[in-house]
Amino acid sequence: MLGNSRGVKIFFLGLSFLFVATVLFAAGKKEEGRWPDPEKTITMVVPFAAGGGTDLIFRALVEEFKKQVPCNVVISNIGGAGSATGTNEVLRLPADGYTLLASGTHTVAATLQGLTEGAFQIEGIIGLNWDPFIVATQVNKPWKSFRELVDAAKAKPKSISLGNAGMGGATGVASIGINQAFGGAFNVTPFGGGADLLAAVLGGHCDVGIFSQTEVVANRNMPRSLVVLYEKRSIIPELSDVPTLPEAGFPNVKIPAGSYRSVSVKKGTPPEVKQVLAQAFKKAFESPGFQEYMKKNGLIPAFTLLKDTDAYFEELRQMYIPILKEAGLLKR
């Protein structure tokens, strides 16, 4: 049937013997050690596609974080549904500290929209930074300042289009915030990401847009920046003359306008594991490499650890609720 029967027997027996030996040898050698197991891999889930702004920040952080832990660290980009897909994937995995979530304003937004349990099921390890947004327009447009823009919008409501980089993200929330602050005077229009929005604004198809600072600076023919949506002016030299909201004449307008980033783990992760992670991330955060990266990209440090991060996160959620509620978007 199968060729030489003696050969078959020898071959079969040999293989079986090897197999049994392998299994026995492997089974006896499983050791449990301190966290983290150097043989395991820590996965940082970034709930966005690779190459985006959030992704790049976490890549810079992980580069430094790698040097602080004995095991392998990888980034996994699981994008989709405004960060909800990646967040859900983290919640599905065990709370052993080997899976981290790149959390932040996007997590809050996705949770409040009912796409994930995210914000309620995670615990903060470290708070990182804020990336303040800038409202900018094409150089040929008539508005020289934010005040002029608002006046024009109020004079003829809904005639001026205000673009954001996508409804699910932080610029979306910011544009809603602005629109609500000025009585719904703008025609809020979502675009397919920052690059798309910038092209539309530069081409004059969309009147004004909300950008992150790096998007504005990276372009050779920069748009005219009207206002930076933060308490302080930008630390990037090219944008240092852009006024803040109070400086532009709106001291009472409060808009959650920027994206905040932190690192979280699934709820139920052992405290000692969280402690190890927090210390490693603290060193990574303080490393010259990451500090330099933040400075170059105009990111404003918002450093917190463990409990403080959770408290800050809750504050953030409270700030988002009224805006999303008014927008009819609040699901929980």
Add this chain to the structure above:
Amino acid sequence: MAQERDRKSLWGAGGMILVASLLIFYAFTLEQRRMIGDEAGHDPGSRALPLGSGLVMLIAGLYDLGKQRRTVQKFRTQQEKSPSPSAGQGTHSKRMLFWGTLFGSILYLLLLERVGFLILTTLFLYLLFFFYGRESVKGKRAEKRRGSEQGLSLKSDDRAALEASATSVGMITGGILACLLVAICYGIGRIVSRELFYYGRAVGSAVLASRAVSTVVFLLCSAGVYGGALFLGQKTSFWKSKTMKWSIPLSVGTALVLFLVFRMVFRVALPLGILDL
């Protein structure tokens, strides 16, 4: 033949209309929500694209259906008594192959996490090689039979292949062997690279404990076992029949290469299943 094709086209048009109708129905169930924080309005809405494409599909499908019916009728009147299209002798086994492939793939997906990538892939590939091979030998035989009427005879290795592949005992033994082989290749590669890793850590050698070295060691060990088994099989004239000769090494080899590339090099979380050592 043409008639057969036309009847299929009728089904195709009907299917398209069905899908289009479902899509249109679904489009109406969608919530038509105002855009967030936008009092300006003027958004055509979530429903626009699904509804629009559903309508286009429906119209195109109806047009197609009408056209196909016309051609089919024309054929009917023209060739009133044409013989029914011959089913072809291999149709039954081919249909089995199709459903087998489909359900096999679904089963593969369902069992992947439980059984693990390596064993399941090896087994699945082996079975596919086996059944596909049998089908193609059948085809070859039919061809040869036609040839032998003109004085040509069946080549001996083809006959051997046919005989070996026809037995289900041969299939089961082969499948078990393939799974054993892949388990051993992985097991030895894994144990050696793991021990080396721990040793490297114990003596504080960054090189020995690096991922690249682990991967290379794994590659060398499993390739060594794999090559050794192939060689031994050759020596003991184990791979006597042609199908055996290729399907076991090829299924094990493919599974190992995929595992190495995706899991070891690119860190894709291919499940280990029962081989979690």
Add this chain to the structure above:
Amino acid sequence: MDAFLIALEQVLSLETILWIAIGEVLGILIGALPGLTATMGIALLLPLSFQLPFAPGFGMLLAVYCGAVSGASIPAILIGIPGNPNALATVYDGTLMTAKGKASLALGSAVLASFIGGILSLLALVLFAPLVAQFTLMFGPAEKAALALVGLAIIASISGDELAKGIATGAMGLAIASFGVDPFTNSLRIPFPELFRETPLSTGIGLIPVLIGLYGVSQVFDDLKRLSSPPSEVHLQQFTETFPSLKKLRSMWRIILESTGVGTLIGAIPGTGASIAVFIAYDRAKKITASGKHGLEPVGTGCVEGVFAPEVANNAVTGGALIPTLALGIPGDSSTAVLLGALLIKGVVPGYQLFQQKMHLVYAVFLTLFLANLFMFLFQLKGIRWFAQVIRIPLSYLLPIVLILSLIGAYAVSGQGFTTAVYDTALCLAFGLIGYLLKKGGYPVAPLVLGVILGGMLEENFRRAIKLAQGNYFVFFTKPIAMVFILLAVVSVVLSLIQKRRSARLVKNSKF
């Protein structure tokens, strides 16, 4: 210049060169295997490139593309079966040359012609892509929506034998693209949203599983019927490296230039591909050589000219098809449709911004394409006798490997997420089945793919344009550029209707 240096640094790394080499070998093998298309090869390797940095990842895919286009000539010349549609026109003179015992010269000519076509069209790409991209700043949402419509209209009108079927699958692709989160309102656009809210279905239907399913899995289902057909017998002769003489090359300058022009242009028109270009180029070469002047042998008698024209043209398509892909985000043919998918997944959005801000990525594409062409030439030159062997690999071994590569490829895209991975793999399988059923019903698959790719662009820009115009649905007819695009779409549909009616009448006349 700075960007160029960055790109050079990325491309001239060992990693990039290695992956391009691997892609090239795989591409030539895939091209040489009858039935496996360039598009399928790229789709199968997409998950691998996804794991790599940009330059090696995209370079590898480009190498597969070039290799598969050129490798298709091997079986076309040796056994008269084109490896994929790119070599359809190479069969005529190629097989005649083999019959005359000049197989080596035919293969050598094909390799050289592929290289020349590839490099010349790369030049066209380098020259024209930035120019076209400059235009796109003038494209607002209305223009972009119209542009997406043009791409869909052209592909629907040329693929398949019936316009209605092409339009139907195109619309189906658009519908598939609409699943997931609505980009404007953030509401879930899936059947039974309450049930599937927290499943991966809320992400919509990913591009990669669709592509792999349609081009990989469905191919396996489709090829099951070929299993029992006897394998092709190849009588492999001793191959020598034989090239047409320099004098011959010089005498063929017109054929080379015209074929390059035809290939690049046809490639650059969205939706059209090599299978059209090769016939036009072959036809042109026939007319040029008919006079017998300049020492040219007439095409169709088994001569170098007849191999050169289509082989220059099909590789010229590669550079041409990349022009609209990089500059407009509209793929030139089905292979570049998959390449576009690879770009988008990597977060690289084609268009004005790409050429403004990320010029180093564009340069990286140019450089890797150059390397891919170079490797294609070198590898085929040195390895033609080994590549020719693959024709003998039986389908019964090939199909299972293609199937498992498809499934694992779709699985690997999501990396760590198990639920997402299983969902993607299931999608891939489902689309394999859908693709198979569509083919059975006589529906073309290419419009479906383009619909999935352009669906987002079309919908978002359509809605955006109307919103920006404050509810004016006729905004598309008020902008000249958008108007031109809409006219183009209409013209392509009408032309194809006329064309199909005419050919139908021809068939009828010949029958009765």
